[in-house]
Amino acid sequence: MNRQDLTLLTDFYELTMMQGYYEEKQNETVIFDVFFRQNPCGNGYSVCAGLEQVIDYVKNLNFTYEDVDYLRSLHIFSEDFLHYLSGFHFSGDIYAIPEGTVVFPKEPLLKVIAPIMEAQLVETAILNIINHQSLIATKTSRIVFAADGDGIMEFGLRRAQGPDAGLYGARAAMIGGCVGTSNVLAGQLFDVPVMGTHAHSWIMSFKDEYTAFKNYAKMYPDNCTLLVDTYDTLKSGVPNAIRVFREFKESGHPLKKYGIRLDSGDLAYLSKEARKMLDAAGFEDATICASNDLDEFLLHDLKMQKAAIDSWGVGTNLITSKDCPSFGGVYKLAAIKNQDGEFIPKIKISENTEKITNPGNKTIYRIYDKETGKLKADLICFAGEEYDTNEDLLLFDPIETWKKTRLPGGTYTMREILVPVFINGECVYNSPSVMEIAAYCKQETDTLWDETKRLFYPHRIHVDLSQKLYDVKKSLLDQMSISD
Amino acid sequence: MNRQDLTLLTDFYELTMMQGYYEEKQNETVIFDVFFRQNPCGNGYSVCAGLEQVIDYVKNLNFTYEDVDYLRSLHIFSEDFLHYLSGFHFSGDIYAIPEGTVVFPKEPLLKVIAPIMEAQLVETAILNIINHQSLIATKTSRIVFAADGDGIMEFGLRRAQGPDAGLYGARAAMIGGCVGTSNVLAGQLFDVPVMGTHAHSWIMSFKDEYTAFKNYAKMYPDNCTLLVDTYDTLKSGVPNAIRVFREFKESGHPLKKYGIRLDSGDLAYLSKEARKMLDAAGFEDATICASNDLDEFLLHDLKMQKAAIDSWGVGTNLITSKDCPSFGGVYKLAAIKNQDGEFIPKIKISENTEKITNPGNKTIYRIYDKETGKLKADLICFAGEEYDTNEDLLLFDPIETWKKTRLPGGTYTMREILVPVFINGECVYNSPSVMEIAAYCKQETDTLWDETKRLFYPHRIHVDLSQKLYDVKKSLLDQMSISD
Numbered sequence: 001m002n003r004q005d006l007t008l009l010t011d012f013y014e015l016t017m018m019q020g021y022y023e024e025k026q027n028e029t030v031i032f033d034v035f036f037r038q039n040p041c042g043n044g045y046s047v048c049a050g051l052e053q054v055i056d057y058v059k060n061l062n063f064t065y066e067d068v069d070y071l072r073s074l075h076i077f078s079e080d081f082l083h084y085l086s087g088f089h090f091s092g093d094i095y096a097i098p099e100g101t102v103v104f105p106k107e108p109l110l111k112v113i114a115p116i117m118e119a120q121l122v123e124t125a126i127l128n129i130i131n132h133q134s135l136i137a138t139k140t141s142r143i144v145f146a147a148d149g150d151g152i153m154e155f156g157l158r159r160a161q162g163p164d165a166g167l168y169g170a171r172a173a174m175i176g177g178c179v180g181t182s183n184v185l186a187g188q189l190f191d192v193p194v195m196g197t198h199a200h201s202w203i204m205s206f207k208d209e210y211t212a213f214k215n216y217a218k219m220y221p222d223n224c225t226l227l228v229d230t231y232d233t234l235k236s237g238v239p240n241a242i243r244v245f246r247e248f249k250e251s252g253h254p255l256k257k258y259g260i261r262l263d264s265g266d267l268a269y270l271s272k273e274a275r276k277m278l279d280a281a282g283f284e285d286a287t288i289c290a291s292n293d294l295d296e297f298l299l300h301d302l303k304m305q306k307a308a309i310d311s312w313g314v315g316t317n318l319i320t321s322k323d324c325p326s327f328g329g330v331y332k333l334a335a336i337k338n339q340d341g342e343f344i345p346k347i348k349i350s351e352n353t354e355k356i357t358n359p360g361n362k363t364i365y366r367i368y369d370k371e372t373g374k375l376k377a378d379l380i381c382f383a384g385e386e387y388d389t390n391e392d393l394l395l396f397d398p399i400e401t402w403k404k405t406r407l408p409g410g411t412y413t414m415r416e417i418l419v420p421v422f423i424n425g426e427c428v429y430n431s432p433s434v435m436e437i438a439a440y441c442k443q444e445t446d447t448l449w450d451e452t453k454r455l456f457y458p459h460r461i462h463v464d465l466s467q468k469l470y471d472v473k474k475s476l477l478d479q480m481s482i483s484d
Numbered sequence: 485m486n487r488q489d490l491t492l493l494t495d496f497y498e499l500t501m502m503q504g505y506y507e508e509k510q511n512e513t514v515i516f517d518v519f520f521r522q523n524p525c526g527n528g529y530s531v532c533a534g535l536e537q538v539i540d541y542v543k544n545l546n547f548t549y550e551d552v553d554y555l556r557s558l559h560i561f562s563e564d565f566l567h568y569l570s571g572f573h574f575s576g577d578i579y580a581i582p583e584g585t586v587v588f589p590k591e592p593l594l595k596v597i598a599p600i601m602e603a604q605l606v607e608t609a610i611l612n613i614i615n616h617q618s619l620i621a622t623k624t625s626r627i628v629f630a631a632d633g634d635g636i637m638e639f640g641l642r643r644a645q646g647p648d649a650g651l652y653g654a655r656a657a658m659i660g661g662c663v664g665t666s667n668v669l670a671g672q673l674f675d676v677p678v679m680g681t682h683a684h685s686w687i688m689s690f691k692d693e694y695t696a697f698k699n700y701a702k703m704y705p706d707n708c709t710l711l712v713d714t715y716d717t718l719k720s721g722v723p724n725a726i727r728v729f730r731e732f733k734e735s736g737h738p739l740k741k742y743g744i745r746l747d748s749g750d751l752a753y754l755s756k757e758a759r760k761m762l763d764a765a766g767f768e769d770a771t772i773c774a775s776n777d778l779d780e781f782l783l784h785d786l787k788m789q790k791a792a793i794d795s796w797g798v799g800t801n802l803i804t805s806k807d808c809p810s811f812g813g814v815y816k817l818a819a820i821k822n823q824d825g826e827f828i829p830k831i832k833i834s835e836n837t838e839k840i841t842n843p844g845n846k847t848i849y850r851i852y853d854k855e856t857g858k859l860k861a862d863l864i865c866f867a868g869e870e871y872d873t874n875e876d877l878l879l880f881d882p883i884e885t886w887k888k889t890r891l892p893g894g895t896y897t898m899r900e901i902l903v904p905v906f907i908n909g910e911c912v913y914n915s916p917s918v919m920e921i922a923a924y925c926k927q928e929t930d931t932l933w934d935e936t937k938r939l940f941y942p943h944r945i946h947v948d949l950s951q952k953l954y955d956v957k958k959s960l961l962d963q964m965s966i967s968d
Binding site for chain 2: 010123131160169
């Protein structure tokens with residue numbers, strides 16, 4: 001597949017609906033919101049990611065001759081409609097929250113304002129991209145939090161759900177806080193550090209473990225991590241590693257950065273024993289890296305048990321977000337422009353209150369405590385609503401409305417977190433580099449208290465509605481229930 | 485990303501090891517096996533898939549000028565080695581089990597025989613591709629079994645882990661038994677049926693539900709499934725659908741294939757009520773399709789509760805294999821060719837008996853009961869071992885060796901399931917079309933008794949070792965434990 005051509009990466013119903021709109025000559029401008037209802041993995045926040053790939057996708061939208069030919073072969077589309085498709089391009093506006101920002105349920109991560117035919121087509125691919133990368137960035141952020149300052153390396157490519165899941169998963173993992181990835185293609189395409197040493201097969205291909213270690217160290221004296229568990233970690237692996245470290249030291253050409261990697265067995269016990277052996281041999285600066293089915297829970301427990309591990313390679317459980325492998329972002333109609341050019345708010349009701357959408361053309365203000373810089377709450381309001389931070393701000397829970405907080409004027413700051421990305425089909429946004437996004441994401445998670453980052457039952461950040469948005473939503477709901 | 489260039493889709497350590505082999509002038513021919521240790525999701529079997537993409541990958545292996553340039557920029561590779569890479573191509577042999585075959589733990593799904601530098605490079609991408617597609621094909625096979633003959637449609641693109649996970653996930657889902665996919669790109673690339681109707685946004689974009697239905701039916705009279713849960717399934721959706729069906733019937737142009745789709749609420753209750761309403765109105769041939777967070781367990785329960793559902797759209801839980809999102813295939817060294825051209829079997833030991841590898845150059849015979857055609861057992865043996873099915877065959881459990889079965893000569897048949905795919909770097913295998921693979925997979929699952937296909941605690945198929953392979957493995961293990 002050529003990355004330039006994801007135009008047909010869409011659900012079939014987007015095209016049947018498009019033809020329906022086409023035939024009905026119904027192509028009014030609409031607003032769709034991308035949002036999610038729940039943070040994955042029980043987390044207290046999410047990290048949004050994937051915008052750069054969404055931008056590439058939208059820029060390159062284009063039905064080739066082959067695409068149109070294929071659609072014709074399905075015998076369901078008219079020649080008129082196929083002709084329309086062959087000239088298709090995206091002409092609308094897109095607003096989005098920049099990648100690496102911490103986000104919360106119900107917030108529009110991305111807002112498409114476009115003729116309904118265009119807005120409908122892009123639903124599936126936008127969701128696919130944002131759902132995937134936000135999932136992995138969020139999972140990584142949890143794992144990085146559990147590691148409490150130790151480096152996390154992304155090692156999951158072989159278990160990722162296909163090449164893209166490995167590639168863009170590595171991208172999202174770097175955004176979420178990994179220090180490097182084993183994925184060479186990700187290193188090339190996103191200019192991020194690549195890492196790794198050797199496998200068991202390296203050891204097995206030499207006549208013995210010592211010879212394998214010795215040869216590896218000779219090759220890579222600047223950065224030499226030896227995998228010590230091929231035969232027996234404490235009886236064979238660690239002693240052989242120490243022997244090699246010592247030989248280099250005694251030769252007058254000591255290894256620069258060096259250490260061992262544990263990949264099986266009980267990592268708490270083995271790391272502590274290995275640490276003692278390394279220290280006793282005078283190699284206090286040898287690092288211990290661990291891998292083998294790690295996740296944030298095991299990592300958290302190993303840290304509690306004072307495992308002597310300096311850095312962690314995390315594979316399967318990170319790259320698939322094993323306990324919660326989907327993000328659940330949805331794409332819902334929020335408004336339709338009428339003939340007077342006004343956006344008429346639309347709402348999707350549901351028996352489940354949590355599933356009721358927020359209507360209208362919206363934006364989000366993020367509110368910080370002025371003194372600490374910590375995030376206090378998010379406020380969803382209509383685009384264009386303005387606030388004066390010198391005045392008091394009354395926030396209330398949009399479901400349990402009697403729960404209120406008053407922020408005194410001058411004690412808080414606000415910033416709008418949705419920014420323009422496309423205007424009239426033109427891209428007006430420059431994506432930062434992945435490492436820049438990662439640095440920004442670090443700042444973002446620093447605006448959260450540890451209570452919100454806790455792995456279990458984290459403190460919830462409030463996402464409130466402005467009085468104006470709340471009133472419109474309530475009146476739409478009241479109309480709906482009357483018409484029932 | 486261009487599908488032609490996945491050469492750098494590899495773990496960094498494959499390249500550092502390659503350089504190590506290069507510098508050591510150590511490039512003997514080796515054998516690596518791809519196998520897995522456990523069926524995913526507690527299943528009784530797996531379905532292997534992904535071979536066609538592995539073939540494409542191997543055919544197109546090639547370090548471009550940009551690739552070499554990138555690797556040079558890492559300041560860890562020598563010019564000699566980079567020069568070697570710039571001329572790299574795969575020159576070895578690959579044997580594999582054809583896609584759609586049912587497979588079991590410990591069996592080599594794929595066997596690479598190549599100079600160690602080449603065999604090492606391809607590890608990561610081969611695992612990535614086989615792990616992903618085999619996972620989704622297996623998950624789909626479970627869901628299809630639970631549906632007991634009803635059609636399953638793959639609807640997961642928006643929740644897949646990136647574009648490839650959607651695309652190749654759809655491919656694997658078709659192999660595993662889906663009747664169609666919503667993924668248009670999968671339809672185009674793999675020539676498989678695409679399916680889908682309309683979303684809630686279609687309904688919401690018209691002045692009312694009836695008008696939306698009417699317009700949709702006018703557009704698609706040959707195949708018209710109306711989504712009935714936008715406002716209220718039984719009070720509004722089903723009555724409006726019936727009104728539209730009736731109007732078309734009375735106009736003398738009845739809809740050809742038509743029905744409704746339920747996407748929320750209790751599917752057992754709503755489907756039975758909707759069925760009564762449709763039947764009472766004279767639309768016994770209207771179909772009822774259901775979607776909304778389905779998996780094999782919910783589907784199984786809904787069937788038990790006699791939900792009146794004819795076909796099922798399955799999304800997130802299929803495309804991510806939610807309860808088990810990775811397949812766990814590994815790539816292990818099995819033999820090294822010595823200077824006399826003989827393969828010396830290699831074994832990777834482990835404290836965990838299940839993790840000990842099977843050494844040597846192996847193949848697999850599948851054994852069927854002659855009368856029923858059902859699969860009796862698989863036998864892993866050395867390549868070249870021959871059997872006469874007119875003679876008795878003694879099988880024994882490779883761990884609990886006292887558990888034995890004697891198959892009388894003439895009562896069983898055997899076939900070798902590993903086939904040549906590359907010989908001396910040339911591809912000698914033609915991949916069937918996806919629909920051909922799907923038909924073959926259906927035949928394959930038909931060789932299993934329902935006891936093995938059961939969702940919970942399925943009957944285990946035996947995978948035994950030949951006496952010769954068992955003896956070599958035992959003697960290698962004995963040597964290892966003595967040298968400890």
